[in-house]
Amino acid sequence: MTDHSLPVRALVRWALPVLAGCLGLTALAQPLQRANQLSMPMAPAGAAAGARTADFIVALVNSEPITNHEVRQRLRRIEQQFAQQGRPLPPRDQLLPQVLEQLVNERAQIQHAVDTGIRVDEASLLDAERSVAAQNQLSVEALRQRLAAEGIDRNRLRNDLRNQILLQRVRDREVESRVKITESDIDAYVSEQTGGAAANLMLDLSHVLVLVPENASPAQVQALQAKAQQVADRARAGADFAGLAREFSDAPERTNGGRFGARPADRLPDLFVQATRALPTGGIAGPLRSPAGFHVLRVNDKGQAGLPPASVVQTRARHILLRTGPQLTEAQAVARLEQYRSDIQAGRASFEELARQHSQDGSASAGGDLGWSAPGQFVPEFEQVMNRLRPGDVSPPLVSRFGVHLIRVDxxxxxxxxxxxxxxxxxxxxxxxxxxxxxxxxxxxxRGRAFVEYRDAPQP
Structure with missing residues (x-):
């Protein structure tokens, strides 16, 4: 896929909360603002106590109503989010006023967007709908069927999407003019983060542990040291360290390729820190003797806490893209790519040749080659699948906002x-x-410039 075909795009943050309220999907709701930042509207005197079955107006924002139904819908989205994350939910009597205030703030911002000339065209709505479907691992057709099965009008989804796009655009526009980052700002941040260089050192290490049993004889120790030295020699010669860890290591991390992950230096054994502090990324240390045995270490990355990593993992991948439309449904594209995958795995066809013949992307002439990519270069739904593949693996068909893909990591x-x-x-x-x-x-x-009139208190 060429750069213009699969560009870096911001995740449609506004698409996720919509489906969280509409469907039982794994989507996240927009986070609530902190309670101490919210004004807490009071119920008017004489308001009826208890639940109300009929819908009613709970607030007016510049004469535009917010209904109890809208508050309940947003409340359900937030409850789903908390449940998915396993977080305890505040009591509803505390949550409802916050939900209402969030809706008031959004309504005032949407009105400001419309009043200042921001519009949402049909192409943007369709792109948003595709993104919602892709992020929930559905085709657009399946999304619409799911909405219909839940008794949800597609126009309601589109109206929610339109409002969320308006919110995002007006916020981006207003913030753009207010945020400037100078070179001095960057210098100050770096200076702050590196002020205590030793304390802030971050190390991402992998290791192979060759255990030495208690009461091991000198001959046994010598043999185990030789084994560790062999691992170190192979690692320095360029062998895959994760493979060496899986084959030789006696540590629990062997299943993870020996990788500890990034940790502050003060949370690692001093033996490891001293041996790797001066090594570059990719450097090998050891064998090192500890009471447990012999260790061989690899520096995957190093840096200062709060600073970007000194290295990134790049991926070289290929893909076949089939674009959907009147001539090719998503179901047909998925079936076609499943057949391609079967042919590739059985050796009946090569990925490169199928990409040249069938891919509807600018990379087709290069056999689907996307070149080396850094994290964040592709849209999330594509990158998440790509990152799970090992070199040589071919993915099942993947639906994205651009069509349906088959991916191979090289x-x-x-x-x-x-x-x-x-x-x-x-x-x-x-x-x-x-x-x-x-x-x-x-x-x-x-919010301060909006006229807000609170009516009856919202009811769950």
Whole structure:
């Protein structure tokens, strides 16, 4: 897939909460604001106690109503989110006012978006619908069928999507002009994070442990040390360290390719820290003797806590893309790609040749080759499947917003990140942090200028 065919796009954050309220899918609702930031509307005097079966207006935002049904729908979304994450849910009498205030804030922002000329065209709505389907591992056809089975009008989904797109666009526009990250901001952040370099050291290590039994004879110790030395020699010669760990290691991490994962230096044995502190990424240390036995270590990555990693894992993959439309349904595309996959695995056809003949992407002429890609380069639904594949694996058919894909991973490699690239990552991180602050201030300003009239208190 060429760069213009599968571009880097922001995840449609607005698409997830819609389905969480509509379907029993694994989607996340928008997070509530912190309670101490919300004004808590009071029920008007004389309001009826107890649940109300009929729908009714709970608030007016610039004369536009918010109904009890809308509050209940949002409440259900949030309850689903908490349940999926296994988190305890606050009592409903505390949650309902927060839900209502969230809806009030959103309604005021949507009105501001419309009043200032922001519009959502049909193409954007269709793209959003495809994204919702892909993120929930459904085709668009299956999504619509699921909505119908749940008794949900498709127009309701589209209206929710339209509002969420309006929210996202107006927030992006307003925040864009308020957030600037200078080189001095980056320098200050780096200085802050590296102030205590030793304390902030992060190490991502893998290891092979050759256990030495208690009361081992000198001959046994010598043989086990030789075994560890063989592992170290092969690792330094370029052998796959994860494979060596699975074959030779006696540590529990062997099933994970010997990888500890990134940890602060003070949470690792001092023996490991001292042996790897001066090594570059990819460096091998050992064999090292400890009371447990002999260790061989590999430095996967190293850096300072709070700073971007010094290296990233890049993937080289190929794909076959079939675009769906009036001439080819998603079900037909999936069936066709399943046949291609079967032919490839049986040796009846090569991935490259099928890509040249059938892929509807700019990469077809190169046998579907996408080149080396870094994390975040492809859309999430594509990248998640790609990242689960081992080199040589071919995925089942994958539905994305662009069509249906077959993916094969060819290679992976660790690539060091330049200082310039690290600074750009810091810039993006600082920008996101400042954007959240700017968005909060802008939201408070829009809320303060809106006329809000609270009616009857919402009922669950």
């Amino acid at each position: 290679q992976r490699r660790d690539v060091e990140i330049s200082q310039r690239e690290q600074r750009e990552q810091i810039r993006a991180m600082l920008r996101e942090r400042k954007a959240e602050e700017a968005l909060e201030l802008w939201g408070e300003d829009i």
